[in-house]
Every structure is written in structure tokens, then in C-alpha cells.
Amino acid sequence: MSATGEPILASPAAAPAIRQIVFAVAPHLVLLDACGPLEAFWRAELELRRARGSSAEDIVAYKTRVASIEGGTLPTHVGLPVVVERLDALEDEAIDTVVVAGTFVADRMVLDPKLVAWLARIAPRVRRVCSVCVGAFYLAAAGLLDGRRATTHWRSADELARTFPTVDVDADPIFIRDVRGGRAVWTSAGVTAGIDLALALIEEDFGHAVAMQAARRLVVFMKRPGGQSQFSAALDAQHCASAEFDALHAWMTTNLHGDLSVERLAERARMSPRTFARRYVDAVGRTPAKTVEALRLEAASRALAQSHRPMKRIALDCGFGSEQNLRRAFVRRFGVPPLDYRARFASLNAG
Structure with missing residues (x-):
């Protein structure tokens, strides 16, 4: 720790031509927490080779290693064992990034x-320290999140905040890059959010175009910005x-x-407006209007982050009617x- 109580991490100096990324894992590893980012880094490698007009394996951007304390065969929470290296065997090597993957939590x-x-x-x-899902607990226990903003899987956010009160826990974002004193520590939400984190790291290393092509190779629906909520309005409603x-x-x-008034929704649900409004609140816990606004805001935030479409067009496409209505809803939310x-x-704009 520094004299100010801030974790001491390596200065983000120019990264080496080959970036060695070590996935630090523990027994009962959540397999996708490691495999998702691993696949993203590999897809970026393929894209860089394509862009350079070569398929030669001597063009290496990332060298990935998966290691645990004991090494050998590691159990995963889905029952598929994996063979990993020993972490202490890597300590003398040039490590660029450490990613702590999550484990199953009962x-x-x-x-x-x-x-x-x-x-x-x-x-x-090392240049960067990152976590996927509950891997954030390890970073916090090592003192690397003291005084920093961090995220984890939404189901474990309260426990992280209780266990490590010096960490500013935010359960909402997909991932967080917290920069203090010129140093950054990355944390991400659960499971598939590790892919979003990896794509953001790739963008930091090689630019937006490479990250977007890696996302396309993964057939990811879209490259979500870190500030996007873990919670989908549609899934939350369901x-x-x-x-x-x-x-x-x-x-x-x-x-x-279109028209998503209570009257139109009630007609779609084949109920009277009064009956529909009452039954909807009983089932969902909020009014139909609140759900409509959440869905529209989610769609508008995606459009803003992923395109250069004019504000007026986004407001119309997402049902706000005018830029002024969109602005009011955004400021409120x-x-x-x-x-x-x-x-x-x-x-992150896709153009």
C-alpha cells in the first residue's frame, strides 16, 4: 500500500508487443468466467493476423495462461475438470495482465x-489487474480495491460491500475501470460480462476496430459499454x-x-384498463408506464452508445416522441x- 493507503500497481507504461495474460483461478471455477475472455483474446488475435495480411502464428498479440495455486487438474462448478499451471511458476515471467475468474458461490x-x-x-x-464476477472478492482481500469503485455479480454485491467496507461497490454496471493515480483496476459483473470486459481490454490495447471485429467473430449481439446496467429491463419485467x-x-x-398507453396494453392483454393496471402492478410490482419507460430508456441508451444516429431519430424510434422528452427521461433516470x-x-460508438 502507498502512504495514502492506495494500492500500489505498476504504472500503465507502454505494453510489450506480446501481452501475457494470466488467468488466476481457484477450485470450482465458473468455466465461462475464464473461457469467455480467453476466447475473446483469441478472436482478437485472429483479427490482428487478418488485418496484417498473414495467418502466421509468429504474429502474437496475446499469450494467455491459466494457473492456480496448486496447478494440475482443477475442478469446475459444471463438473468439467481443466488442467492448469502453477501460479508460482509464472512469477519470474513478464506478466502484463492478471484476470481473477469467479468461482461458484453457494x-x-x-x-x-x-x-x-x-x-x-x-x-x-503487472500493468493491469482485473476480475470477473466474484473474482472481485480476491482483489478486495488483497487490498487492490481499497478506496476504489468496483462491481461484481449483482447477487454478491451486498456481501462484497459488507465484507470490504473500504470498497465502493456498484452492483449496476457491466464492468468498471477505476483509475487512481494513473493506475487502473478493472472489475466486471458475472459470467458473460467477462466477455465485455475482455473486449474493453482489447479495445484499450489495439483500438475500437479490432475489439468490434472480435465481437463479431464471437457473434456477440453488441459490445456493451461498461456503464450499461447488468439488469435488462425486459428480463427484469419477466x-x-x-x-x-x-x-x-x-x-x-x-x-x-408505437402506442404503449395503458389502454393499448390493456387491449392487447384482453382486459379492461382498470383491471389490467391493477393486475399488472400486483404481478410486476410497478406500473405499466414505469416498465414502458425502462424499456424505452434501455433501447435509447443502446442506440446512443452504439451509433451516431441523430437524437431526433432515436427519440422517435424509441417512442419518446421528441428530443425534449428523451432528455427529460434520461436526466431523471x-x-x-x-x-x-x-x-x-x-x-465505443459503432459508427
Whole structure:
């Protein structure tokens, strides 16, 4: 730790031509937490070779290693064992990035003190330290998240905040890059969010175009910005509601630009407006209007982050009717106007 209590990490100096990325894993590894990012780095490798007009394997951007404290055969939570290296065997090598993958959590997170100690020892020597899902607990235990903003799987966010009160836990974002004193520590939400994290790291290393092509090779629906919520408005509505409104929610997501008034929704649900409004609140826990706004805001935030479409067009396509209505809804929900939101994610725009 520094004199100010801030974790000491390596200065983000120019990265080597070959970036060695070590996935630090523990027993009962959540396989996708490691395999998703591993695949993303490999797809970026393929894209860089294509862009350079060569398929030669001597063009290497990333060298990935998967290692645990004991090494050997490691059990995973899905029952598929994997063979990994020993972490202590890698300590003398030039490591660019460490990624701590998550493990299966039943009731509470149980940490391997040897892995915590290894992270505390290796962190000052590497350019980046990252976590996927509950891997954030290991970073926190090693003192690497003290005073920093961080995220993890939404189901474990409260436990992370209780266990490590010096960490500013935010359960909402897909991933967070917290920069202090010129140093960055990355944390991400659960499971598939590790792919989003890896794509962001690739973008930092090789630019937007390479990251987007890697995403295309992975057939990822879109490259989500870190500030996007872990929670899908559509999935959240389905989780809260009974099956009674599943079909209605699916229809709403494809008709955001149309009439989604209570009267129109009630007609679609084959109920009177009064009966529909009452039953909907009982099932979902919020009014139909709140769900409509959440769905429209989610669609608008995607459009702002992933395109250069004019504000007026986005407002119309997402059902806000006017730029003024879109702006009011954005400020109410996100605390910033739409153009500020777009500027925040300007480097991620798809064009």
C-alpha cells in the first residue's frame, strides 16, 4: 500500500508487443468466467493476423495462461475438470495482465488465502489487474480495491460491500475501470460480462476496430459499454411478473415506437384498463408506464452508445416522441442528458 493507503500497481507504461495474460483461478471455477475472455483474446488475435495480411502464428498479440495455486487438474462448478499451471511458476515471467475468474458461490464467498497473498505480491509488477464476477472478492482481500469503485455479480454485491467496507461497490454496471493515480483496476459483473470486459481490454490495447471485429467473430449481439446496467429491463419485467404478461412484454420490446398507453396494453392483454393496471402492478410490482419507460430508456441508451444516429431519430424510434422528452427521461433516470451519455461512450460508438 502507498502512504495514502492506495494500492500500489505498476504504472500503465507502454505494453510489450506480446501481452501475457494470466488467468488466476481457484477450485470450482465458473468455466465461462475464464473461457469467455480467453476466447475473446483469441478472436482478437485472429483479427490482428487478418488485418496484417498473414495467418502466421509468429504474429502474437496475446499469450494467455491459466494457473492456480496448486496447478494440475482443477475442478469446475459444471463438473468439467481443466488442467492448469502453477501460479508460482509464472512469477519470474513478464506478466502484463492478471484476470481473477469467479468461482461458484453457494451461501457465502470463501477465499483461498494463498491466492490472495499471490495477488498482493504480483500486483505491483503487472500493468493491469482485473476480475470477473466474484473474482472481485480476491482483489478486495488483497487490498487492490481499497478506496476504489468496483462491481461484481449483482447477487454478491451486498456481501462484497459488507465484507470490504473500504470498497465502493456498484452492483449496476457491466464492468468498471477505476483509475487512481494513473493506475487502473478493472472489475466486471458475472459470467458473460467477462466477455465485455475482455473486449474493453482489447479495445484499450489495439483500438475500437479490432475489439468490434472480435465481437463479431464471437457473434456477440453488441459490445456493451461498461456503464450499461447488468439488469435488462425486459428480463427484469419477466422475472418480476407471472407468465401472464410474458407475451405482452415481448410485444412491447418490438413496438417501442408505437402506442404503449395503458389502454393499448390493456387491449392487447384482453382486459379492461382498470383491471389490467391493477393486475399488472400486483404481478410486476410497478406500473405499466414505469416498465414502458425502462424499456424505452434501455433501447435509447443502446442506440446512443452504439451509433451516431441523430437524437431526433432515436427519440422517435424509441417512442419518446421528441428530443425534449428523451432528455427529460434520461436526466431523471441517469442524471445526465443524452448527449453527455453518448460522449461518455464515444470511443465505443459503432459508427
